[in-house]
Every structure is written in C-alpha cells, then in structure tokens.
Amino acid sequence: MPLDPYTVREDFPILKRVINGKSLVYFNNAATTQKPIQVVEAIKDYYYNYNSDVLRSVNTLSSQATDLYMKARRKIAGFIGAGEDEVIFTRNTTEGLNMVAEALSGRIRIGSVVVTSIMEHHSNLLPWRRIVARKGGRLTIVGMNRDFTIDMDMVEKSLEEGCEILTTLHISNVLGTVNPVRELSKLAHKHGCLFILDAAQSVPHMPFNVKEVDPDATAFSGHKMLGPTGIGVLYVKRNILEEVEPFLLGGGMVKTVTLETQVYEDIPFRFEAGTPNIEGVIGLAAAVDYLHKIGLENIAEHESKLVKHLLEGLDRSIVEIYGPGEADKYAGLLSFNVKGVHPHDVAQFLDADGIMIRSGALCAEPLVNALGASAVARVSFYLYNTLEEVDRFNESLKKIRLLV
Amino acid sequence: MGWRIKVEPRDLRDLLKRFKNPANYGVIENADIVLEETDYSCGDKLRMFFKLEGKRIMDVKFTSEACLFCNASASLLADLVKGKTVEEALNVKEEDLLRLFNTDSKSPRYRCIVLPLRVLKKAFQGL
Numbered sequence: 001m002p003l004d005p006y007t008v009r010e011d012f013p014i015l016k017r018v019i020n021g022k023s024l025v026y027f028n029n030a031a032t033t034q035k036p037i038q039v040v041e042a043i044k045d046y047y048y049n050y051n052s053d054v055l056r057s058v059n060t061l062s063s064q065a066t067d068l069y070m071k072a073r074r075k076i077a078g079f080i081g082a083g084e085d086e087v088i089f090t091r092n093t094t095e096g097l098n099m100v101a102e103a104l105s106g107r108i109r110i111g112s113v114v115v116t117s118i119m120e121h122h123s124n125l126l127p128w129r130r131i132v133a134r135k136g137g138r139l140t141i142v143g144m145n146r147d148f149t150i151d152m153d154m155v156e157k158s159l160e161e162g163c164e165i166l167t168t169l170h171i172s173n174v175l176g177t178v179n180p181v182r183e184l185s186k187l188a189h190k191h192g193c194l195f196i197l198d199a200a201q202s203v204p205h206m207p208f209n210v211k212e213v214d215p216d217a218t219a220f221s222g223h224k225m226l227g228p229t230g231i232g233v234l235y236v237k238r239n240i241l242e243e244v245e246p247f248l249l250g251g252g253m254v255k256t257v258t259l260e261t262q263v264y265e266d267i268p269f270r271f272e273a274g275t276p277n278i279e280g281v282i283g284l285a286a287a288v289d290y291l292h293k294i295g296l297e298n299i300a301e302h303e304s305k306l307v308k309h310l311l312e313g314l315d316r317s318i319v320e321i322y323g324p325g326e327a328d329k330y331a332g333l334l335s336f337n338v339k340g341v342h343p344h345d346v347a348q349f350l351d352a353d354g355i356m357i358r359s360g361a362l363c364a365e366p367l368v369n370a371l372g373a374s375a376v377a378r379v380s381f382y383l384y385n386t387l388e389e390v391d392r393f394n395e396s397l398k399k400i401r402l403l404v
Numbered sequence: 405m406g407w408r409i410k411v412e413p414r415d416l417r418d419l420l421k422r423f424k425n426p427a428n429y430g431v432i433e434n435a436d437i438v439l440e441e442t443d444y445s446c447g448d449k450l451r452m453f454f455k456l457e458g459k460r461i462m463d464v465k466f467t468s469e470a471c472l473f474c475n476a477s478a479s480l481l482a483d484l485v486k487g488k489t490v491e492e493a494l495n496v497k498e499e500d501l502l503r504l505f506n507t508d509s510k511s512p513r514y515r516c517i518v519l520p521l522r523v524l525k526k527a528f529q530g531l
Contacts, residue, residue, distance in 0.1 A: 361444075
C-alpha cells in the first residue's frame with residue numbers, strides 16, 4: 001500500500017507548528033529528521049518504568065532494562081541484516097567512520113593506499129587523510145562520472161594499482177545521487193581491498209541489507225531515521241571486529257581484570273566501554289519499528305514522487321540544479337542555487353514562508369567547490385512531506401524572482 | 405552612523421536592493437593590509453583591504469563570496485571605520501554591527517554579520 005503522508009503526519013506533533021505565521025514545512029531531513037510520538041513515548045516509558053544500568057547488576061530492574069536493551073539491539077541489527085554481535089553503538093555516523101579509520105590504521109603502512117572520492121562528507125575524508133598522513137600512506141581521491149556518481153573506471157584503476165581500503169558514501173548528501181555500492185564492494189573484494197561505506201543518507205531512506213551490499217564496515221545515524229540524537233550504528237564484519245583493538249577501555253568491556261592484566265569482553269561489548277546510551281538504543285529501536293511498519297520501499301517511492309514534483313516546478317531560468325537533473329537519478333534530496341542570490345539568503349527567504357531548508361557547503365566542501373559553487377541550497381525529503389508542501393516551496397521560490 | 409536598517413524577513417527584499425552592489429566592494433591595489441577569512445560553518449568567504457596612514461584608516465574595501473548579510477555588514481563596517489584610527493576601529497563591538505541589523509547574537513545570521521569585524525580585528529592585531 002502506498003504511503004499516505006497525511007496519516008503519517010499525525011504521529012509528528014512538531015509538524016503542526018506555525019513558524020513566521022505559516023505552517024511549518026520541514027525540508028531539512030538529510031540533516032536530521034523529526035521524531036514520531038512512538039519514539040518519544042518509548043524513551044519516556046523506559047525512563048518512567050525501567051531506567052537502570054544494563055548488563056551488570058543482579059536485580060529485577062536491571063534485568064528488565066537489559067532485556068529491553070538487548071531486544072532493541074537485535075531489532076536494530078536485524079534492520080540492516082546484520083548479526084547482533086556485528087553492531088556497535090556510536091554517537092553518530094561521524095564517530096562510526098572515525099572509529100573504523102582508527103581501527104583499521106594497523107593495515108596502513110608506508111606506501112599503503114586508501115581510495116575515497118570527491119563526493120565524500122568531511123567525516124569520510126578527514127579521518128582517512130589523518131591516518132594515511134600518520135602512517136606514511138597515500139590517499140587517492142577519485143572523481144565523478146557525468147551522471148554525478150563515483151567514477152568506476154577510476155576506482156578500478158586505483159584498485160589495480162594496489163589499495164588497502166576503498167571507502168565511499170552510498171547516497172551523496174549534496175547531490176542526492178546513489179553510488180553503485182554492490183559493484184563497489186565486489187570490485188574492492190576482487191582486489192583484496194576492504195570496502196567501507198558511509199550509509200548516513202541511505203539506510204534511513206531505502207531497503208538496505210549488509211548481506212547484499214557486503215561492506216566490511218558501514219555507519220549510519222539514528223537521528224536521520226526518526227530516532228533520537230546521540231545514537232548511531234557502526235556495523236563491522238565479525239572477522240574484522242575479532243582482530244582489531246578496542247577503542248575505549250574501562251567498565252563493561254572486560255571479562256576480568258587483575259592488577260597485572262585483563263581479558264576483554266566478547267564482541268561487540270568490548271567496543272562499548274562505559275554505560276551505553278540506553279535511551280538512544282531504545283528510541284532507535286522504536287524508530288526502526290516505525291519505519292518497518294511504513295516500509296522502506298514505500299518511503300523511497302514516496303520521496304522520488306516528491307523529487308519529481310519538485311523538479312517539474314522549479315524554474316530553470318533562475319535556478320541552477322546540481323546533479324543529473326532527471327528525477328529518477330535522485331534519492332530524496334536535491335541541491336540548487338538561485339542565480340545571483342546567495343543560498344543563505346535563499347534559505348532565509350524561504351524561512352519567512354515557514355519553509356526550513358539547509359544552505360552552505362553541507363560538510364562536503366571539496367564536492368561543492370567541484371560543482372563550481374562555494375555554497376548551495378538543499379531540499380531533503382522524508383516520509384511525512386507532501387506534494388502540497390513541494391507546491392508551497394515552488395511558489396515561495398518563484399517570489400525570489402523579484403530579487404534577482 | 406546614519407544607517408538605520410531593520411532586517412525582518414519581509415525586508416530582505418529591501419536589503420537586497422540596497423546591497424546588491426554594495427558600497428566599498430572592490431580591491432585596493434596598494435593596500436597596506438589584505439586579509440581573507442572563511443567562516444567554515446556557513447561558507448562565507450571575505451577578503452578585506454585596508455589603506456593606512458600611520459594609525460589612521462584612509463580606505464577600506466572588500467571582495468567576497470558571501471551572503472547578503474555578510475556583504476552588507478562589510479560594507480557598513482567599512483563606512484564606519486574609514487577616517488578613524490586603528491584603536492577606534494578595534495573598539496567597534498559585535499553588538500554595534502548586530503544593532504544595525506536590528507538583531508542580536510541569537511540571529512541565525514549572527515556569524516555572517518560579525519565575520520567582517522573578525523577580519524578587521526585580526527588585520528589590526530598588534531598594530
């Protein structure tokens with residue numbers, strides 16, 4: 001059954017807000033998404049009825065909290081087709097990618113190559129650049145094809161020359177284009193190279209299974225998929241997790257400690273020192289339930305309808321659209337500039353009509369510069385957005401013509 | 405200072421009209437100090453040129469890849485400090501600029517508006 005955004009919206013109290021005299025249109029979902037009642041209630045229920053430490057104490061409350069926590073972990077792991085021992089809870093995608101880079105730094109030696117792309121968010125560029133600089137390796141940055149996806153020929157060429165790690169994003173947070181991740185992982189593995197995937201913009205918006213995509217590690221954020229902030233997921237294949245050093249040492253990650261030595265916990269717990277973000281995990285599990293109920297295929301389909309409608313309404317004589325320009329090439333987001341108006345000013349203009357968008361370099365400055373811009377304006381959709389809202393956006397943007 | 409601009413969202417249009425080709429935009433060929441800064445959180449890039457005679461500011465110009473607010477603020481700041489001494493210019497406060505835009509540090513455009521002042525203060529540091 002196709003998704004009905006008007007039914008969905010009933011679950012999101014914030015969407016009833018009036019801002020600058022207009023009903024709120026929230027088009028900044030690639031940055032963070034709104035939270036449904038079900039997620040907020042799950043967190044509230046945890047704090048009102050079950051709050052305790054987990055995985056430690058021998059008391060009823062703690063074992064009930066532990067049960068909730070472990071069920072939530074299974075649910076979240078299952079959401080991406082992972083084993084529950086392959087999922088590490090982080091704060092967000094950025095932390096996940098930094099952890100992977102540090103964990104795999106042992107594989108980088110003098111002359112080792114890490115391949116990444118010009119499309120990356122800063123969080124999948126800077127950690128790798130630091131690692132290769134520290135270890136005397138080299139970072140190869142591949143470009144894009146004409147369709148604004150990663151240049152596969154250049155990837156293959158780089159891999160043939162010898163490479164330890166290939167790392168890229170799945171869906172560009174600037175362009176909205178979708179990289180061919182199955183081909184990328186096959187190619188990487190054919191050349192004996194690890195494949196790391198930044199899935200921040202894909203996992204929330206389309207069906208995603210680690211068994212199909214086959215990355216060696218992938219990271220995403222809870223707050224971009226209806227969950228709370230401060231909870232993210234890092235998936236790492238079991239065999240890699242078994243061989244890397246834990247990042248943080250302390251409580252909860254050891255089996256036994258003497259004055260001389262210690263034995264680490266099994267995976268994944270050895271990577272989760274300290275009391276975890278229990279409310280975050282429980283809130284994220286509620287978000288996963290919500291997304292399952294709606295269906296990820298339905299969400300992807302709904303967003304592509306919105307993008308098509310947006311593209312039809314944009315006046316190309318005053319708007320420059322980045323990326324391929326054809327609706328079916330975009331996931332649920334799109335960047336643009338109004339000729340002669342800075343994107344911050346476009347954002348503020350739309351804000352006066354109650355429409356929230358993002359503007360700037362979108363934490364992907366090399367890509368934005370490669371597009372010939374110093375900043376862009378971005379619209380990004382989610383399941384609660386409607387065609388009517390897109391119409392409001394297009395109408396509002398038409399008024400900017402008066403400014404140009 | 406003579407500038408009274410009230411920047412409510414509905415006045416954006418007026419602001420753009422007024423600062424589409426802002427006064428003091430351009431290059432000073434024989435400038436004594438040239439300094440460029442980028443605000444990485446918003447992407448505004450601003451380059452300011454200062455012509456001095458001793459400690460007196462004879463001319464100020466700027467070029468930019470920046471939004472309307474940053475350009476307007478740079479333009480107004482240049483007018484404000486021209487003819488003043490370096491010391492007087494260093495006494496300009498963020499609030500002085502924000503007041504021109506009828507806003508405060510809670511404004512979403514706060515960083516855009518104060519960037520020119522940050523460039524100026526850095527340029528005159530230690531003079």
